[in-house]
Amino acid sequence: MSQLNLHLKVWRQNAGQPGHFQDIDAPDIPDHASFLEMMDIVNERLISKGQEPVAFDHDCREGICGMCSMQINGVPHGPEKATTTCQLHMRKFRTGDTIWIEPFRAKAFPVIKDLVVDRSAFDRIQQAGGFVTVRTGSPQDANALPIGKEVADAAMDAAACIGCGACVAACKNASAMLFVSAKAGQLNLLPQGKPEKDRRTLGMVRQMDKEGFGNCTNQYECEAACPKEISVRWITKLNRDYAVAAVKEALGNSPKVAGGGD
């Protein structure tokens, strides 16, 4: 085990106020620590010096909850492919490195404090159609609804999205298309989701626009940054599903579109 001596440039900000970078020296960081453990060590030292610790989001620390965020050296979740910040290890850095740590920046993700941003815009998009309406009561038999293996596998790929927001953070337009397309596509693909496909697609896209995310310019930075490697082909599908739903809405009977609130 070796120790790293790092220099951090960390974004400090209180909600609604302008922020700034704070230079923090982080000597003697064990290289087997995860990035969040490194932040814990830094915070312990700040607290023992009577300074305010750096606020950052985290929960499961095993790469599945989607809470950890952080733009590390210009890339969401840091330099490792298909890896969340909590699964990034300090052995990926060299002693003497300067590490820039910023929050995910987007108008739709306002900073709550330091590196913590409010990602509830994603929840409102989900509420606008990212669900299947089911009756209450006993569930039907598990095998009553045949689903092809290919469809089940593809839906599972989309369902791997943990809603962390790295796609928004990586996109030069802060577009949420990868998230929305994965969430809509997963259900649009499955027989359980098909009946509500059009209203789901219209509802989720409209809520996405309302939240102030940017527009997709097909550069696929989102796919490169996604810790779950969600494919941009889901965006292709969302574009297609949206076009079909919009035409049906214009020419056919109007579906009632759910709203995710403001």
Add this chain to the structure above:
Amino acid sequence: MSAAFDSLNRFYASSIGKKILVALTGLMLIGFVFGHMVGNLLIFAGPDAINDYGHLLQTALHGGGVWIARAGLLAAVVIHVVATISLTKANKAARPDAYAQHKAQVSSKASQTMIWSGLTLLAFIVYHLLHFTVRVGNDFGSAAYVYKTDEHGHTVHNVYKMVIDGFSWAPASIFYLIAMALLCSHLSHGFSSLFQTLGISTDKSEPLFKKAGYAFAGLIFAGNAAIVLSIWLFGYGR
């Protein structure tokens, strides 16, 4: 009627709706750019070929064809430009605070500069129309540019001489070459991008669309630059 109009409005107001319009108008413009280049290459077949071609375009459908094409192209350009400017503004507004460090991992420079290559092309289109269509600040519309074709004995506009004279002036040639380079850059992203926006791309077809886009962009640049360079630098027709 008003319900359908509402839907159209809502379609345009949505992010994906606008992008689909940009893709469709982009497809129209791609078709035009190709036809325009192929037609222009007739200059290498001599004065009769290109002058007859010009005359054909001017007189198709009793002279109405050219105006139908112009109206369609104008509408396509206006929708393409207005929608992309509005999308770009929304994109800038979506990230009010810039990153101190932001690393692009996979996107090309061409894709990052679409708005700038596009706006420069818009300025070029205006210049190009003033140069060869409206013929402002030159005498390309004068009696010196009337041509009698050998084959039919028609008197037609001498497109051949106009193009040769036009590209004999270095500043015009240089601006045309810069514009074609930017068009090449714009197409290298725009061509494959439109299939994604229209929901057509698949994992298997995407690499093909990408390669086809690069090939198309290169072809358009090579074809158009060949005309400018052969006249300006190699004295073709002079």
